[in-house]
Amino acid sequence: MDxxxxxxxxxxxxxxxxxxEKFPEVEVTRTExxxxxxxxxxxxxxxxxxYIHDNLTFEHCSTVIGVDYVDHMTVVYHLSNYYxxxxxxxxxxxxxxxxxVESVTCVWEGANWHERETWELFxxxxxxxxxxxRLLTPKTYEFYPFRKSYKLRGSx
Amino acid sequence: xxDSLVPVKEIEEKMxxxxxxxxxxxxxxxxxxxxxxxxxxxxxxxxDAEPIVGYLHRGWEKETENRTYxxxxxxxxxxxxxxxxxxxxxxxxxxxxxxxxxIPEKAKYIRIVADEVCRIQSHLMWLAxxxxxxxNLTVFLWAMREREFFLDLNVKLCGARMTTxxxxxxxxxxxxxxxxDRDILRTVDxxxxxxxxxxxxxxxxSIIVSRMKGVSYxxxxxxxxxxxxxxxxxxxxxxxxxxxxxxxxxxxxxxxxVPVLTEGDSYARYMIxxxxxxxxxxxxxxxxxxxxxxxKNAPYRIKTPTKVPAGTSFCRLEDPRGESLMYLVSDGSxxxxxxxxxxxxxxxxxxxxxxCQGCRIADxxxxxxxxxxxxxxxxx
Amino acid sequence: MAYSSILNWIDFYQNPMSNAYYPFGDIYNLPFDISxxxxxxxxxxxxxxxxxxxxxNPVSIWLMDDAACTLFALIIFMLIIFIVVFxxxxxxxxxxxxxxxxxxxxxxxxxxxxxxxxxxxxxLKTFMKENTIPGKVDKMTYMWTxxxxxxxxxxxxxxxxxxxxxxxxxxxxxLLIIMAFFALAPFxxxxxxxxxxxxxxxxxxxxxxxxxxxxxxxxxxxxGTTALLAGSFNIGDIIDAQYETVWYIVPxxxxxxxxxxxxxxxxxxxxxxIAEAEAELVEGWQTEYAGMxxxxxxxxxxxxxxxxxxxxxxxxxxxxxxxxxxxxxIPEIVFLLKTWFVFFLMILVRAALARVRPDQILNIGWKVxxxxxxxxxxxxxxxxxxxxx
Numbered sequence: 001m002d003x004x005x006x007x008x009x010x011x012x013x014x015x016x017x018x019x020x021e022k023f024p025e026v027e028v029t030r031t032e033x034x035x036x037x038x039x040x041x042x043x044x045x046x047x048x049x050x051y052i053h054d055n056l057t058f059e060h061c062s063t064v065i066g067v068d069y070v071d072h073m074t075v076v077y078h079l080s081n082y083y084x085x086x087x088x089x090x091x092x093x094x095x096x097x098x099x100x101v102e103s104v105t106c107v108w109e110g111a112n113w114h115e116r117e118t119w120e121l122f123x124x125x126x127x128x129x130x131x132x133x134r135l136l137t138p139k140t141y142e143f144y145p146f147r148k149s150y151k152l153r154g155s156x
Numbered sequence: 157x158x159d160s161l162v163p164v165k166e167i168e169e170k171m172x173x174x175x176x177x178x179x180x181x182x183x184x185x186x187x188x189x190x191x192x193x194x195x196x197x198x199x200x201x202x203x204d205a206e207p208i209v210g211y212l213h214r215g216w217e218k219e220t221e222n223r224t225y226x227x228x229x230x231x232x233x234x235x236x237x238x239x240x241x242x243x244x245x246x247x248x249x250x251x252x253x254x255x256x257x258x259i260p261e262k263a264k265y266i267r268i269v270a271d272e273v274c275r276i277q278s279h280l281m282w283l284a285x286x287x288x289x290x291x292n293l294t295v296f297l298w299a300m301r302e303r304e305f306f307l308d309l310n311v312k313l314c315g316a317r318m319t320t321x322x323x324x325x326x327x328x329x330x331x332x333x334x335x336x337d338r339d340i341l342r343t344v345d346x347x348x349x350x351x352x353x354x355x356x357x358x359x360x361x362s363i364i365v366s367r368m369k370g371v372s373y374x375x376x377x378x379x380x381x382x383x384x385x386x387x388x389x390x391x392x393x394x395x396x397x398x399x400x401x402x403x404x405x406x407x408x409x410x411x412x413x414v415p416v417l418t419e420g421d422s423y424a425r426y427m428i429x430x431x432x433x434x435x436x437x438x439x440x441x442x443x444x445x446x447x448x449x450x451x452k453n454a455p456y457r458i459k460t461p462t463k464v465p466a467g468t469s470f471c472r473l474e475d476p477r478g479e480s481l482m483y484l485v486s487d488g489s490x491x492x493x494x495x496x497x498x499x500x501x502x503x504x505x506x507x508x509x510x511x512c513q514g515c516r517i518a519d520x521x522x523x524x525x526x527x528x529x530x531x532x533x534x535x536x
Numbered sequence: 537m538a539y540s541s542i543l544n545w546i547d548f549y550q551n552p553m554s555n556a557y558y559p560f561g562d563i564y565n566l567p568f569d570i571s572x573x574x575x576x577x578x579x580x581x582x583x584x585x586x587x588x589x590x591x592x593n594p595v596s597i598w599l600m601d602d603a604a605c606t607l608f609a610l611i612i613f614m615l616i617i618f619i620v621v622f623x624x625x626x627x628x629x630x631x632x633x634x635x636x637x638x639x640x641x642x643x644x645x646x647x648x649x650x651x652x653x654x655x656x657x658x659x660l661k662t663f664m665k666e667n668t669i670p671g672k673v674d675k676m677t678y679m680w681t682x683x684x685x686x687x688x689x690x691x692x693x694x695x696x697x698x699x700x701x702x703x704x705x706x707x708x709x710x711l712l713i714i715m716a717f718f719a720l721a722p723f724x725x726x727x728x729x730x731x732x733x734x735x736x737x738x739x740x741x742x743x744x745x746x747x748x749x750x751x752x753x754x755x756x757x758x759x760g761t762t763a764l765l766a767g768s769f770n771i772g773d774i775i776d777a778q779y780e781t782v783w784y785i786v787p788x789x790x791x792x793x794x795x796x797x798x799x800x801x802x803x804x805x806x807x808x809x810i811a812e813a814e815a816e817l818v819e820g821w822q823t824e825y826a827g828m829x830x831x832x833x834x835x836x837x838x839x840x841x842x843x844x845x846x847x848x849x850x851x852x853x854x855x856x857x858x859x860x861x862x863x864x865x866i867p868e869i870v871f872l873l874k875t876w877f878v879f880f881l882m883i884l885v886r887a888a889l890a891r892v893r894p895d896q897i898l899n900i901g902w903k904v905x906x907x908x909x910x911x912x913x914x915x916x917x918x919x920x921x922x923x924x925x
Contacts, residue, residue: 034402059380060396062472063498065483078470078481078498082380082394085402089470110383113506114498136210136535145215152222178735185814200739200894289815291806291891297640357888363807364890517739518893521815 006055009083012036015056023048034086042075042092046102049077052088053107057081061108064115066122068148073124075101077111094124103129121146175203178517182211186521188285189531193508193524197517205512205520207505212535220495225251225325225464228492233319235497236533238281239476240319241274241310243497243533246473248323249404250482250495254469255325255460262454263327264405268443269340270313270322272436276347277306278476279429279436282528283354286426289521290367298354305343312336327457337444344437355430368423372511372523375420382507385500386478387432388527391425393418398474410442422519425526462490475500477528499533545587545600546580548573557606566701567620571612572605579608617704621693624872625838626655628845628879632838635880639887662831670824674731681728682829685721689836689843692717696846699856699867700772709769711850715759718802718843721836722748725811729821740820743894744811747801750901751808754909755798758791761913762851765925775855779862785852787919791912792852794905799844800882801897804837807889808897815891845878846871853878 010018012031019026019038026040026048040048052058062078077090094101103126105112115126116135123144126132134141143150181192190211196204216235220228232247233240245267252259280303287295307317312333314322322329358364374384379392389396397414399407415431417424464486472481478500485494504527511523552558552572560568583596590596598604630645630652637644645651669675695714697703707713722744729741762784763769766777778784785792801808812820822833849855853874856867864870892900919925 060385061383062479062481063483063496065496065498067485067494067496076468076483078472078483080402080472082396082401085396085398087402087472108383109381110503110506113502117502134210136213138210146218150218152218176735178739180816185818186816197739287890291809291813291815292889293636294640294887297642301641361889363892363896366896367890367893516893516895518810518813518816518891 006057008057009081009086010056011084012086015086015088018056019048019052022051034084036086036088038088038090040090040092042094042101045075045077045090045092046104046107048090049079049104049107052079057083058086058088059108061104061111061114062087064104064111064118066118066124066146068122068146070148072096073099073122075118075124077104099124100127101125102127105129120144123147173198180520181208186289186524188529189534191505191529191531191534193520195512195517195520200516200518202512202515202517202520205509207508209502209505209531209534212531214536216536217495217497220492222491224490225462225492228495229324230319230321233321234532235499235536236475236477236530237318238278238528238530239274239533241270241322242473242475243480244321244323245271246471246475246480246482247495248325249473250469250471250484251325251464252460253471254464254467254484254486256465257326257458257460259327260455260458261406262331262447262450262456265443265446265450266328266332266456267323267405268407268410269332269440269447270310270320270328272440272443273306273309273313273340274320275476276433276436277303277310278528279433280306282429282476282525285528286522286525287358289525290364292357292364295354295357298357302347302350302354305347309336309340309343312339324457326460327455329457331452331456332447337448340440340444344440348434348437351430351433358426365423367519367522368426369421371422371519372515372526373421374507374510376418378510379420382510383503384478384507385503386475387428388425388504389478390414390416391428391526392420398472398479402472404471404473406443406446409446410439412439412442422523422526463488464490464492472498477501477530478504480533497533497536499536501527501530501534502536505529505534542581542584545584545596546576548576550576552609555606556602559606559610560706563706564701565703566699567616568609568613571616572609574612575605575609579605617694618690620698621690621696621839621842624875625693625835625842626652628842628876629655629835629838631876631879632883632886635883636887639884659831659835662834663828665827667827667829669826670733672733673824674733677727677731678824681724681731682825682833684724685728686832686836688717688720688724689839693839693843696843696850697771698871699863700775702868703771706772707770710771711759711763711769711774711847714771714843714847715756718840718847719748719752721840722811725821732821732824734824736817736819736823737821740811740813740817740823743813743817744804744821746894747804747808747810747897750898751798751801751905754794754901754905755802757906757909757913758788758795758798759851761788761791761909761916764913764920765916771850771855775850775857778854779857779859781925783852783854783859787916787925788852788912790908790915792848794908794912795851796848796878796881797900798905799848800885801901803840803844803882805841805882806886807892809891810894810897813891841879841882842875845875845882848878849874 015036016028016031020028023044025044026038028038030037058079058081060080062080065076067074073094075092075094078087080087103115105115115129116132118124119126119132120134120137121144175196175198178195178197179192180195181187182190192208194206195202228247229244232243235243280299284296284299310317310320314320374392376393379389379394395416400414412435415428417427466486466488468485470481470483472479480500481498483496484492487493508524512520552569579599583599586593587596634644634651645654647654647657692714695704725744726741729737765784766774804811812822822830825833856871858864858870
């Protein structure tokens with residue numbers, strides 16, 4: 001039984017304080033009006049997300065985004081609540097040779113298709129995802145078209 | 157024979173009825189665009205639904221990496237043909253945020269006007285689709301007739317009807333024309349009167365209301381968890397509108413109400429959109445007055461550098477269909493390194509299983525009309 | 537024989553009723569009269585020509601004797617009846633397109649003669665289309681069901697009398713027989729939906745059966761009520777009875793409204809076209825029919841709409857009689873105008889309402905139409921027992 005306090009509509013500073021206090025690995029890089037940017041190691045993603053959802057009442061997961069930085073990849077989560085319009089941006093770096101991260105579909109069902117899309121376009125595998133199948137591209141694709149190594153015609 | 161009189165219930169249990177997968181789409185009258193909905197039905201009751209999208213996947217996000225920043229603006233129009241203005245607006249806002257610049261007041265109000273015109277015409281398009289999906293063509297034609305007036309406003313504002321290509325990084329392309337505020341106020345006044353015809357046709361017809369009322373019920377928790385946004389979310393009791401709660405441009409200086417209903421059925425979602433159109437009219441009136449107050453010579457666009465400093469930025473905005481978000485990664489060059497679009501329908505359509513389960517197959521078009529399908533932004 | 541003059545062959549002024557084989561007993565039949573005279577012209581000319589080449593041959597004689605004249609006149613009679621009904625149906629089709637267009641704030645069809653020629657153009661277009669048959673259908677059932685749907689619809693449309701001199705058969709149970717044929721089509725639709733090996737068609741066929749069990753019983757009760765009021769199932773008698781008393785829309789106002797909607801359902805028009813609900817079932821049971829087959833099905837729908845309106849005019853609006861005037865010189869036109877007026881109401885309903893769900897139509901049928909028709913029957917019984925009628 002989770003007996004921890006539930007914070008309704010915390011402000012930017014409260015979010016920053018709560019996150020860094022609870023998870024020392026989480027590094028809040030900057031805050032703006034109604035925006036909190038944080039970096040975290042990929043092992044902690046599910047745990048932090050669950051905390052944000054359950055205790056900070058961030059009920060809405062806007063997106064799960066993959067970015068290919070050539071030397072590594074990044075998964076970006078945009079989480080928002082319905083009370084004061086605050087958004088948290090979590091980004092987790094993922095090494096190229098082991099593109100795995102825990103799925104957050106069990107926390108927000110809405111992340112389901114975003115993760116599928118990120119997987120099929122970037123090859124980032126979301127562990128424990130209920131249905132990691134190709135969504136936008138044909139089933140026969142064997143490559144990840146949104147990686148930087150996949151060159152567009154005429155781009156050089 | 158007395159032995160053969162088995163109770164009916166037992167027979168029913170022994171009877172094995174097959175569930176049937178009905179494929180609706182990609183060529184189907186209800187799918188407004190190219191997408192497929194696989195519906196599993198037991199008799200007439202829907203037991204499962206699986207949307208299949210991706211027929212229109214153009215690699216939009218990858219394409220932008222190949223273009224300079226201004227060149228993405230006309231591409232952003234093509235994300236959604238009915239809401240092209242909001243997507244262009246969102247893109248410009250994201251780049252402006254990455255640049256760290258503030259645009260002139262006048263441009264902000266003009267963008268609000270353009271956005272709300274876009275919202276009304278997009279909602280009218282949706283109303284037309286609801287009409288056909290319910291089997292009433294009159295609503296379709298009447299709504300399309302009203303929409304024409306707002307497309308004419310688009311023409312007066314920027315010369316194009318649908319793919320407007322109007323906002324620019326650092327403002328808008330051109331100032332409003334001389335008589336634009338007169339035209340827009342006339343159109344809005346006229347629309348508010350004409351809308352009651354359609355409402356009389358829809359809401360006072362018990363058949364149409366009974367087709368939507370009590371159908372496809374979703375709770376607030378379900379909606380929040382499924383990531384549904386927009387009018388569909390507000391019809392289920394979530395009191396959240398990005399224009400009010402996370403204001404962008406000058407929406408915080410404009411007074412308007414966000415309609416919220418707690419019924420959570422198809423009819424509530426319908427009512428929300430109808431009410432939103434009237435609220436948009438209010439917003440237009442206020443914003444037009446502000447534009448007029450700023451005078452003729454107020455700047456509407458500022459010069460911006462072609463290269464965006466390295467870093468990430470994101471913006472979100474209340475699209476007619478829900479929350480759309482753009483995430484920009486720039487590497488200091490004049491082309492985006494990565495641009496991601498969060499389309500509201502992409503998530504809303506993934507909820508079709510939750511929405512359709514337990515309903516009848518006759519209700520499926522009426523339910524899915526409420527998410528206002530647009531494939532350009534779903535598949536990107 | 538000296539039949540050298542053509543006038544010896546054509547007996548234009550002969551009364552067809554004096555023919556020994558006159559098929560309508562002692563009632564004058566206008567279309568038969570016309571076709572009989574037509575045959576006198578055509579057959580007389582042919583007989584005269586043959587007689588010129590082979591004088592005194594038996595064929596010429598046979599062509600003009602009573603039996604052959606009746607036979608050929610009947611063939612022409614069939615054509616005349618069909619063409620008149622066909623044109624009436626095309627006019628109602630044109631009416632729907634034009635009025636619906638106006639109600640929807642558009643122009644409707646615009647091809648020639650205020651848009652009437654669009655019907656002809658559509659007919660030609662569907663006729664030119666490729667007649668595809670899907671590979672895995674049950675071909676025989678697929679063909680005969682659609683033939684029967686179309687055939688029954690045309691048959692029942694032809695059987696509707698336009699006046700007491702314009703009829704095909706003057707049955708004593710005319711109303712019942714027309715209704716019986718009218719109610720046949722849903723069975724064929726059900727079988728056809730099964731035969732097409734298509735899920736949309738299957739659901740559409742099932743819905744046709746669902747629809748039928750919901751409106752058929754109240755509709756029959758209402759027909760029985762009218763017959764009770766008139767004291768006969770004969771259409772002519774019903775109309776005469778209305779002329780003698782009052783249009784039955786007055787005592788049966790509840791029944792007339794109910795019958796109107798039941799008739800809309802019977803002819804599968806919006807808001808009750810759930811068997812071909814195009815929003816969810818593409819075209820329902822018609823999905824796999826292409827080309828002219830589909831065109832004829834569409835036409836059959838309008839035949840059925842015409843019949844439904846004609847039944848309404850017969851049962852409640854006094855048929856071809858006008859109060860105080862009676863028959864008038866051309867009762868057929870009076871009848872058709874009444875029919876088209878009812879059809880206009882159907883168009884109004886179509887423009888204003890949306891399609892109902894299958895479970896809703898069952899509810900409407902059994903919980904609304906059924907009690908209303910029984911109440912209507914009770915009122916009529918009271919009136920009858922009270923001696924008003």
